[in-house]
Amino acid sequence: MQSMASFTRTTRLALLLAIFALTGCATQKSLYAWNDYSPQVYQYLKEGGGSADGQVLALEKGIEQASAQNAKLPPGYYAHLGLLYLNTGHSDKAIAAWNREKDLFPESTQYIDYLMNNMKKNGS
Missing domain, CATH: 1.20.5 (Single alpha-helices involved in coiled-coils or other helix-helix interfaces)
Structure with a gap:
């Protein structure tokens, strides 16, 4: 028993x-605050750039939300935001976003430098 x-x-x-x-x-x-990042990238790829202004606003809102929650944004977030800035004619903001990406994720330096060099070659 x-x-x-x-x-x-x-x-x-x-x-x-x-x-x-x-x-x-x-x-x-989660390690990162993804917010609306994935849907914005999908929309960008699906529409070939599409409504970049709306995507910029969504990603900027995501930055504010992550900051308020003291959360980290995922790799590529600022790189993608930089591309959107470039597509909307804000090359100064694109460079700032790309530099932020390099600061947060040094392993992205080679890719970001490539983007910056292409931007300069194309006169943007």
């Missing part, structure tokens, strides 16, 4: 641990 009570106690303990483990996984916070 005692082995049955031990089995039940062990089963309950295992079940309780499993619940805690699953609960811990379900509440894990």
Whole structure:
């Protein structure tokens, strides 16, 4: 009879641990504040640039939200925003956004420098 009570106690303990483990996984916070970033990139690619002004506003709003939440934006966020700025004729803002991308993600330096050099070659 005692082995049955031990089995039940062990089963309950295992079940309780499993619940805690699953609960811990379900509440894990994302490393980055994605906000509307993914839908904006999709829209940009789908429409070939499309309504860049609206996308700029959405991404700028995402920056404000992330700042208010003290959250990090994902890699590529400022790079994409820079491309949108360039498409809307704001090359100074594009350079600022790209420099911010390089500051946050130094591994992007080569790509960002490529974008900046192309911009200069094209006279933007």
